[in-house]
Amino acid sequence: MHKTQIRKEFKEFHKKLWPGMKHYPGGAMIYNIARHSRARSSRKKLHQLDTWVSIYDEYTSWFHSVSISLQDPLKTDRYNEKLYLNRSLLVLSVRIFSDLLAIRSLCLDGFDVQAKNILRSTVENIDVLCAIIIDPDISEKFCDANDPIKSNEFWHRFVSKGKLGKFQIEKVNSMLKDRDAADSLIKMMYKYNEVLGAASHPCFLRRSFQP
Numbered sequence: 001m002h003k004t005q006i007r008k009e010f011k012e013f014h015k016k017l018w019p020g021m022k023h024y025p026g027g028a029m030i031y032n033i034a035r036h037s038r039a040r041s042s043r044k045k046l047h048q049l050d051t052w053v054s055i056y057d058e059y060t061s062w063f064h065s066v067s068i069s070l071q072d073p074l075k076t077d078r079y080n081e082k083l084y085l086n087r088s089l090l091v092l093s094v095r096i097f098s099d100l101l102a103i104r105s106l107c108l109d110g111f112d113v114q115a116k117n118i119l120r121s122t123v124e125n126i127d128v129l130c131a132i133i134i135d136p137d138i139s140e141k142f143c144d145a146n147d148p149i150k151s152n153e154f155w156h157r158f159v160s161k162g163k164l165g166k167f168q169i170e171k172v173n174s175m176l177k178d179r180d181a182a183d184s185l186i187k188m189m190y191k192y193n194e195v196l197g198a199a200s201h202p203c204f205l206r207r208s209f210q211p
Helices: 003-017 030-042 049-076 083-108 112-134 137-144 148-176 179-189 193-199 202-209
Strands: none
Touching (some): 049 083, 083 112, 112 148, 148 179
């Protein structure tokens, strides 16, 4: 195919993909594509978006407050009996807070699929946080997982194949004394996990190209 024809078809494809955006010789500049995508997303009128963002910000601010409150004990007493617990909760809360900020920015810029990919790992971090709160002994093993091999061992021992969900079911069941209620609560907590998993799967992209 002639270069002129290729350039013409590229311009047509570009107009369909980013309508209203000027085409630059040699291809569109990434900066301008990103700016255009952000502007296009901001024009979308989503139902009660401001309300949901306010609720989300309240939730995010809680993790920020937790991370701030945990820094002081670690500074004042590095050898207290809750050192591993406080250190684990601090690391996880800071990571979760950072992820939530990134998810917020991506969603407002229209990158909801990318936000779901980050959210999937954020949910796992929240699960580990809950597990450590329920069983503080896990915190020492978490802090000891300071290299790739130990981190992988920790993940397979406590996280992989739904282990955290099963762990939480047993703990909730012991508190409620009602297995059905515990199962229902955990199912409600994890009902969106399949959506998050699908969003990160390569086959999910195929839907975009179906006729």
